[in-house]
Amino acid sequence: MGERELMKGNEAMAEAAIRAGCRYFFGYPITPQSELLEYMARHLAGRGGVFLQAESEVSAINMVYGAAGAGARVMTATSSPGFSLMQEGLSYMAGAELPAVVVNVVRGGPGLGGLQPAQSDYFQATKGGGHGDYRLIVLAPSSPQEAADLVYEAFDVADRYRNVVLILADSILAQAMEPVELPPARDPASLPAKPWATVGRGERAEPNLVNSLYLAAEDLWALNQRLQAKYRRIEAEETRWAEEWTEEADWLVVAYGSMARIALAAIRQLRREEGLRVGLFRPISLWPFPSRALARRAAGTRGVLTMEMSTGQMVEDVRLAVEGAVPVRFFGKTGGVVPEVEEAVEAIRRMVAETEPRHAHPVR
């Protein structure tokens, strides 16, 4: 067993990254991710790494581009407004197929927004965000422990597919302190080689090139076909979710991240006090979205309620997955307003009432 420590989610993610063999961090201060940046500033140099505070998020992501292209395990972290500034770099990294891990501790928007937790960057995270046809692998933890585990694994996933992995967190789990069991430390020297990296030509006759420019249309089409084939492979191999009480559930709640914990508390109360058979379906990979698993689970139920700290973003993927087989309802609040358990209970009750058999179309 590893050691257990009381840690903030931000610190747990930083330490897990270092233990995964990440020795390079480029970032810019922004609330509520600054503890992650500060942890890296305190710890990386002493462990043979480099921490560098960039002049902007634009610069930070391009330093990540350079370091990733040079073959290193590298990370940056930011929050929503900063994540918007990184979209250009992320698009270039998708085109050049560079692996890295990026953390977005989401806060309320749009614009400068606020500092409180939100899930309103779901579209930006899962549908591209920058220009071009590309995907980030998006993982959404719902506790400091899961955040540490996902960050740790994210570096392997990023390297396996030469793709950016985005950890979509929020300030509840980034700031909350919980016991975390940390994964074992890996020696960066023991990691698989990256023969494609630009490290100096050495004995190679042909130089290596990290690039996303394809001036001939047929070449760019070929790149896009290759990327799409990779994305299909990722969908087949990296789709993740968790379920609670979904066996023989009459109703399903779909929620991710911190919202899933609130949903779970509400479901527990309703099962205990009112005997309602409600289950929780929690997507962990937001892209690839666990559409097939959700469709299978939803099929036997009377209705699905999606809960988000947004005005309704993931619910679109839920509807696409369920394809009208059962009613899909939405409950959400955003702007930094975190729904109370009691509000979640009410929302579930409402869905239950609206989807009870007596509300179904009368038999003619």
Added chain:
Amino acid sequence: MSVTLRPVFEPTRGLRSDRVTHYCPGCTHGVAHRLVAEVLEELGVLERTVGVASVGCSVLAYNYFLVDMQEAAHGRAPAVATGIKRVLPDRVVFAYQGDGDLAAIGMAEIVHAAARGENITVIFINNANYGMTSGQMAPTTLVGQRTTTTPLGRDPAQAGYPIRVAELLDTLDGPAYIARGSLHDTAHVLQAKRYIRKAFQAQLEGRGFSLVELLSSCPTNWGLEPVEALDFIRERLVPHYPLGELRKPEGVR
């Protein structure tokens, strides 16, 4: 009687000799490429060099240099080069940027790379306009100079004044070496090569940030014959952008 013929010209091993560049006739980008490649070859570092191409006319530089390369987003080459150098401090890392890339959209990246004393070398091509997008005003466009976005000539009341990048960066403590050369005649080409050599030497000695600004011709977009374009550099650009070494490490002559 046998005669030994000695070669009077050889291609540099730093450039692909089998490729014709896309640069316009009379453009001095090719000269700048060759100087950088010759210096890297002479310093014996071609095998451990990583270059960064930028967005602009030199975007395809990676097709010509025989070194590992990364292509950066517009203006971001110094940040990309920083990422590479921090991971590979024993490699030679250079960025090759134009004036739109470096002095407009990428001003934050170049200033901060210089201020950090980042141990990289930047080759900065100043041709007083945006060449790739067919001749719009650049931060370096002279007052009165006609471009497609200053059709009546750059009017400072409306479009401000040109930026002297070498002088601007020379206000910082970070840089180790800053020089401005020109490519308008043979003597200046040879001088430019000496500057480029000293810049890479500064990097090899770990002295920190180095930049060589090169006044370069753009006959196509200036609407001039190649030879007239070289005259334009001498008569118009050099008086506004004085040549020489602005910053040298201690002990370097």
